[in-house]
Amino acid sequence: MDPSDQKLFTVVDFVIFGVLLAASLGIGLYHALSGGRQRTTQEFLMADRSMKCLPVSLSLIASFQSAVAIIGVPAEIYTHGTQYWFIGCAYILGLLIPAHVFIPILYRLRLSSAYQYLELRFSKPVRICGTLTFIFQMVIYMGVCVYTPAFALNAVTGFELWGTVLATGLVCTLYTTIGGLKAVIWTDVFQTLVMFAGQLAVIVVGVQKTGGVSEVWRKVWEGNRISALDLNPDPTERHTFWTLGVGGVFLMLSLYGVNQAQVQRYLSARTEKDAVRSCYMVFPSLQLALALSCVMGLVMFACYCGEDHSSKLGTASRDAMVISFVMDMLQGLPGLPGLFIACLFSAALSTISSAFNSLATVTMEDLIKPHFPAMTEARATLLSKALAMSYGLLCLAMAYLTHLMGDSVLQVALKIFGMVGGPILGLFCLGIFFPWANSTGALAGLGAGLAVAFWVGIGSIVTRSSGTKSRAQHGVACFPTVRFYSLSYMWYSAFNCSTVILIGLIISFLTGPMKAEDVTPGTVYPLLGKLLCFLPERHKKKLCGVTPQVQTVRSRAAPRIVKLLVFPNNFWDSPTFLFFTRGTSTECILVSGVVAFAL
Numbered sequence: 310m311d312p313s314d315q316k317l318f319t320v321v322d323f324v325i326f327g328v329l330l331a332a333s334l335g336i337g338l339y340h341a342l343s344g345g346r347q348r349t350t351q352e353f354l355m356a357d358r359s360m361k362c363l364p365v366s367l368s369l370i371a372s373f374q375s376a377v378a379i380i381g382v383p384a385e386i387y388t389h390g391t392q393y394w395f396i397g398c399a400y401i402l403g404l405l406i407p408a409h410v411f412i413p414i415l416y417r418l419r420l421s422s423a424y425q426y427l428e429l430r431f432s433k434p435v436r437i438c439g440t441l442t443f444i445f446q447m448v449i450y451m452g453v454c455v456y457t458p459a460f461a462l463n464a465v466t467g468f469e470l471w472g473t474v475l476a477t478g479l480v481c482t483l484y485t486t487i488g489g490l491k492a493v494i495w496t497d498v499f500q501t502l503v504m505f506a507g508q509l510a511v512i513v514v515g516v517q518k519t520g521g522v523s524e525v526w527r528k529v530w531e532g533n534r535i536s537a538l539d540l541n542p543d544p545t546e547r548h549t550f551w552t553l554g555v556g557g558v559f560l561m562l563s564l565y566g567v568n569q570a571q572v573q574r575y576l577s578a579r580t581e582k583d584a585v586r587s588c589y590m591v592f593p594s595l596q597l598a599l600a601l602s603c604v605m606g607l608v609m610f611a612c613y614c615g616e617d618h619s620s621k622l623g624t625a626s627r628d629a630m631v632i633s634f635v636m637d638m639l640q641g642l643p644g645l646p647g648l649f650i651a652c653l654f655s656a657a658l659s660t661i662s663s664a665f666n667s668l669a670t671v672t673m674e675d676l677i678k679p680h681f682p683a684m685t686e687a688r689a690t691l692l693s694k695a696l697a698m699s700y701g702l703l704c705l706a707m708a709y710l711t712h713l714m715g716d717s718v719l720q721v722a723l724k725i726f727g728m729v730g731g732p733i734l735g736l737f738c739l740g741i742f743f744p745w746a747n748s749t750g751a752l753a754g755l756g757a758g759l760a761v762a763f764w765v766g767i768g769s770i771v772t773r774s775s776g777t778k779s780r781a782q783h784g785v786a787c788f789p790t791v792r793f794y795s796l797s798y799m800w801y802s803a804f805n806c807s808t809v810i811l812i813g814l815i816i817s818f819l820t821g822p823m824k825a826e827d828v829t830p831g832t833v834y835p836l837l838g839k840l841l842c843f844l845p846e847r848h849k850k851k852l853c854g855v856t857p858q859v860q861t862v863r864s865r866a867a868p869r870i871v872k873l874l875v876f877p878n879n880f881w882d883s884p885t886f887l888f889f890t891r892g893t894s895t896e897c898i899l900v901s902g903v904v905a906f907a908l
């Protein structure tokens with residue numbers, strides 16, 4: 310560290326940063342020594358399925374709100390104005406659909422890994438392909454997450470880059486390995502609060518130094534940074550209402566609907582109601598997080614008036630400029646630079662800890678356990694801990710790979726979500742909404758989805774064109790493929806998800822669609838049945854695969870044989886009813902057993 314930094318960071322700052330690390334480790338240690346002492350995989354990976362909704366909801370926000378968002382969003386607003394803020398519109402459907410479609414289905418199946426669903430609905434190979442795709446996504450993403458704060462800090466303050474990466478990775482690995490999911494969730498709660506506090510501090514000080522709210526407003530208004538709703542339908546336009554508000558819904562679904570890191574949190578909730586409620590509670594907090602990042606970008610603009618400070622920093626990165634702005638603002642206010650660094654690292658730690666734990670879970674549940682059904686619980690837990698630790702170390706290696714990429718970090722992260730998360734979302738949608746889809750279709754769909762995703766994604770990197778077109782270039786005639794490569798990255802999730810569904814359905818129909826009675830009960834959401842509620846009952850049954858199965862069982866109440874009509878996919882209409890006929894009368898029982906009455 311050179312001498313100028315010693316002015317920037319006082320003892321108080323180092324203490325605050327130290328407290329963050331110590332508190333995170335302390336929470337890890339507490340959960341290693343309390344409760345069941347992390348001796349079962351149920352506790353280590355599922356937090357004993359006993360979490361209440363408040364910690365779960367704060368933890369849900371923390372998973373995908375990393376230093377990438379803290380630095381990347383202000384950099385985006387500073388450069389391009391507030392258009393990105395409209396992604397907040399996508400949070401509505403992006404959280405309502407997970408709460409009312411994905412959570413009920415996944416929670417009621419009592420899964421441990423989201424990808425178990427794929428085996429129940431399709432087959433084992435689909436589950437394994439889904440799991441491998443998820444691992445690929447999270448491993449690349451966590452590299453970006455651990456690298457970003459270290460890189461930005463290094464560019465501005467001269468903190469040793471690889472030392473910072475190593476420290477973050479190791480601290481996180483340690484508390485994740487000893488404390489399990491409980492520690493991950495409770496550190497998330499603490500870290501989310503630190504994250505909000507740090508951003509708020511920068512904004513308050515920044516507004517004050519720029520001369521008050523009205524002055525900030527005047528400058529960003531005159532500087533043309535307040536964007537009107539852009540309704541341009543062109544899919545190559547990087548940020549418009551359609552790319553953000555509609556494409557963003559698919560991005561949100563891939564993160565909040567089917568990503569293991571989030572699904573694991575829903576499954577760790579005490580009850581389904583807690584899981585749904587926590588998903589609802591994400592909405593205001595995520596809006597707050599978005600607003601804080603956007604306002605920080607505006608304050609930065611008001612302060613610098615759009616000047617290009619990158620030459621001063623010796624780096625062309627807008628991301629590093631955000632840190633330099635923050636340090637400018639907070640200089641001479643003991644404690645605040647430390648709080649902001651703590652905020653940055655809180656965001657990063659809470660994301661990579663979720664990644665480590667979810668990766669350990671899927672590797673254990675989807676790849677290892679099925680092959681060793683006789684494994685003892687003690688050994689399985691030990692192995693899970695070893696996995697969490699190995700992914701921690703792998704994360705360090707991935708940080709090095711990110712180092713070689715070099716793009717706006719926000720764009721890199723959102724591209725990964727779209728390119729790899731989009732096809733996984735497609736796989737789940739195929740299973741949940743289309744009862745005819747079969748296993749061959751799912752595999753072909755996933756393969757095609759990933760192939761197209763990488764074709765467009767890599768094409769855009771090579772031709773440097775993903776939605777980077779400016780208005781001046783509109784008239785330029787391009788080759789159709791180049792235009793294809795310039796698809797806005799905000800459409801990646803929707804586009805890749807649709808490819809999987811389309812190819813999946815075509816192949817399913819060619820190879821013989823799934824019959825209603827072969828679909829595992831509880832794995833399909835009768836979407837068509839809900840949409841076509843005006844149709845007569847028997848047509849609806851055909852369309853959404855709710856033909857009752859006739860099962861003959863011996864009832865305990867009446868020891869003779871009764872016929873049981875089970876509506877396999879109609880479980881959605883909770884509470885679930887079982888109809889059974891006895892002689893000429895039909896009886897209906899509420900499965901929960903609270904009410905039983907004769908029809």
Ligand SMILES: CC(C)(CO)[C@@H](O)C(=O)NCCC(=O)O
Pocket residue numbers: 373374375376377378379396454564595599660719722723
């Ligand atoms: C995931 C969203 C889009 C939700 O607003 C946002 O948190 C975001 O832009 N995240 C970027 C990725 C990251 O922060 O690691």
Ligand code: NA
Pocket residue numbers: 370371372373374375376655656657658659660661
């Ligand atoms: Na985070």
